Amino acid sequence: MILLATIVVTLAAALHVVIFFMESVAWTRPTVWRRFGVASQEAADTTRPMAYNQGFYNLFLAVGAIVGLVLYAVGQHAAGLALIIFTAASMLAAAVVLVTTGRGYLRPAIIQGILPLIGLLLLVIGLANGER
């Protein structure tokens, strides 16, 4: 279970690197900002500085999850688990916040939240079964 959880959390981290890329690097492309519910080029330009910033928050969560997985793999179980749980829970909570932002955000919220949710569940099940 925990092995499966590490794979799913790795995928969640990879997705958040993609979100970073879209928000902070590729924001000028209309195909990108349309995915974030932005309606016009003008609105995209206004939103750009904040999108640039928020992308990095997603990158930090991804890096934190990977660092947690590495710490866990090299035997620092407690510290690794704490980082994995904190970053995955933050990703999941961010997805929940996205749902409350308004209609039309349900799909991106599911995309952002489903992997960390499954990863956390697998982790909890594995730990409850005494896996290390």
Next chain:
Amino acid sequence: MAITGSPVVVFVTAIPVTAVLGSILIAAAALVHLAFFAMESMLWSSPNVWRRFGLSSQRDADTVRAMAYNQGFYNLFLAGGAVVGLVLYWTTLRQVGFGLIFFCGICMVLASLVLLTTGRRFLGAALLQGVLPLAGLILFVVAANV
């Protein structure tokens, strides 16, 4: 006097001053991030608030509103993580607490650097966001190596 050998004195001197000062600074950094959350996610409709984030018109503020609402919560998560880290550090799991404090503190410092690359007008905001966690982390690292 035998008082220096008493358990109370031993306990008091075993707490590194740097860790205490570091904790105060990290707690203050968490408070600053809690304030960011309040401004971005709860008080965004006030012009006094969105002007601080470099926006110049009500129309622009409305456009950015959804993303500001979201980003505020990322700041809340960092504040929450830092506080949980502090609690763990001073109660049961010192290593785990240090890990969480370090991660959240580094994220705050890096976020302030990202803010600085957005434009010079954000220098004040970046200093407000980054100086407290940076100083706190330095003190914690010193405490860990004493």
